[in-house]
Amino acid sequence: MFTGISKVLRRLLFTAGMTIALPVSAWAAGVQPGTNMFAPASKPAREIESLAIFILAITGGIFVVVGGALLYAVIKYRRRKNDDGSEPTQIFGSLQIEMAWTIIPIMIVVVMFLTSARLIFAIQDAPKPKESLAITVVGHQFWWEVRYPKYGVVTANEIHVPVDEATYFKLLSADVVHSFWIPELAGKTDCIPNHVNTTWILPTRVGLYKGQCSQFCGTEHAMMLLRVYVQTPAQFKAWIKNQQKPAVEDPAVAAGREVFMHNACMDCHTIRGTVATGRFGPDLTHLASRDTLGSGSLSNTPANLRAWIKDPDHFKPGVLMPAMQLNNKQLDEVTAYLCSLR
Ligand SMILES: [Cu+2]
Numbered sequence: 001m002f003t004g005i006s007k008v009l010r011r012l013l014f015t016a017g018m019t020i021a022l023p024v025s026a027w028a029a030g031v032q033p034g035t036n037m038f039a040p041a042s043k044p045a046r047e048i049e050s051l052a053i054f055i056l057a058i059t060g061g062i063f064v065v066v067g068g069a070l071l072y073a074v075i076k077y078r079r080r081k082n083d084d085g086s087e088p089t090q091i092f093g094s095l096q097i098e099m100a101w102t103i104i105p106i107m108i109v110v111v112m113f114l115t116s117a118r119l120i121f122a123i124q125d126a127p128k129p130k131e132s133l134a135i136t137v138v139g140h141q142f143w144w145e146v147r148y149p150k151y152g153v154v155t156a157n158e159i160h161v162p163v164d165e166a167t168y169f170k171l172l173s174a175d176v177v178h179s180f181w182i183p184e185l186a187g188k189t190d191c192i193p194n195h196v197n198t199t200w201i202l203p204t205r206v207g208l209y210k211g212q213c214s215q216f217c218g219t220e221h222a223m224m225l226l227r228v229y230v231q232t233p234a235q236f237k238a239w240i241k242n243q244q245k246p247a248v249e250d251p252a253v254a255a256g257r258e259v260f261m262h263n264a265c266m267d268c269h270t271i272r273g274t275v276a277t278g279r280f281g282p283d284l285t286h287l288a289s290r291d292t293l294g295s296g297s298l299s300n301t302p303a304n305l306r307a308w309i310k311d312p313d314h315f316k317p318g319v320l321m322p323a324m325q326l327n328n329k330q331l332d333e334v335t336a337y338l339c340s341l342r
Pocket of ligand 1 (some may be wrong): 179
């Protein structure tokens, strides 16, 4: 008898343990600072978190009730030594029980549906404040174009916004469907070709918030990361002011500029104030003011920049920037030029 019960119990404990341990460990391992949806720092994210906790509480309650009933039945009605193998009395039909297990789940689903729908519409229809910042984000395979139309600023992958002020995003796509998601600031919104979506944030804490494309969009989807720097109004103003300037013209790096303008770099990249006006890749006018390269693939240091230009595919297999077959001298020169673009 003892071996019988321990076998069933072992299986049960294993299943229960896995059910709890897998998501918990995935959560613990996966939560990077700045990406925890249970630590919201902005307006719609806070409401979304409350709803998530409400839904988790309901489903947690269901889990405990169903798991408890299962455990009770498994232990109470386990096979005993003196079982004679005969079937127990068979019972058919109970209107009361069947009504209960049909109506209660329907009511639970209706409650979850209505609370979710109400929040979705409340976020979508929230009145737009008079003063708000407008940013256009365009998803590309596999990076984000970021435009500040009012300020004439274009950048990539790293969005700066002021704290305690609403920012409205117009979301577009240049190719396939992407999804814009910064867990601590707002929910996911898709970037769909030939269709305009919008979302907004109202961050209340200064800091760096990370996000990523959350709709599979091709080979390098997982390396389509996103950063939002929530800054004080003064910091934000200073950042905008610097981004508005055309590219620095430093005669010391003229050789590198030549390399850039005499290779196909200029067909894919814009450097404002020069003849490079390509739109296929990220705007590089102030590349050196960014912290990362390749949509968060690597940190922006001179050594990484050189290695990226030499062979972007090494860092992002399937990337849409080709290796340009530059020699070592050209690589050094073009790296020095791009490093001057503060
Ligand atoms: Cu994407």
